[in-house]
Amino acid sequence: MDGDLVTPGGIVVPERAISWRFSRATGPGGQGVNTADSRDELVADLTELVAPEPVAERVRAVLGDSIRIVARAERSQLRNRQAALQRLAERLDAAARRRPPRTPTRPTRGSVQKRLETKRRRSRVKDARREPKDPEA
Numbered sequence: 001m002d003g004d005l006v007t008p009g010g011i012v013v014p015e016r017a018i019s020w021r022f023s024r025a026t027g028p029g030g031q032g033v034n035t036a037d038s039r040d041e042l043v044a045d046l047t048e049l050v051a052p053e054p055v056a057e058r059v060r061a062v063l064g065d066s067i068r069i070v071a072r073a074e075r076s077q078l079r080n081r082q083a084a085l086q087r088l089a090e091r092l093d094a095a096a097r098r099r100p101p102r103t104p105t106r107p108t109r110g111s112v113q114k115r116l117e118t119k120r121r122r123s124r125v126k127d128a129r130r131e132p133k134d135p136e137a
């Protein structure tokens with residue numbers, strides 16, 4: 001639990017960049033809910049990431065300079081801390097993934113024909129609203 005967080009993708013979040021806040025949670029736990037601070041709030045400073053510069057910039061572009069994760073599903077503070085760290089690692093790795101470039105595609109022949117037919121139909125509707133032209137003018 002102590003020490004730096006290393007994600008499966010190789011991103012390192014130093015321990016000094018992670019801060020914790022604990023409070024009372026709602027939900028399961030019986031009367032212990034009223035006394036135990038089992039809700040965890042993790043705040044990670046993403047400017048402190050140890051990763052190759054392009055990866056760190058991609059993560060900060062997606063998530064910002066800090067990220068806040070709240071875990072309160074478990075009855076135990078320890079399990080909520082583990083869940084918060086796991087979620088942080090997943091979010092960082094997902095943000096670090098490079099998106100494949102989009103390859104532009106041509107519209108299908110059917111979609112072009114459908115669009116043109118819709119335009120013709122709309123044009124006929126608008127033509128029907130006009131006053132008839134005066135043949136002598």
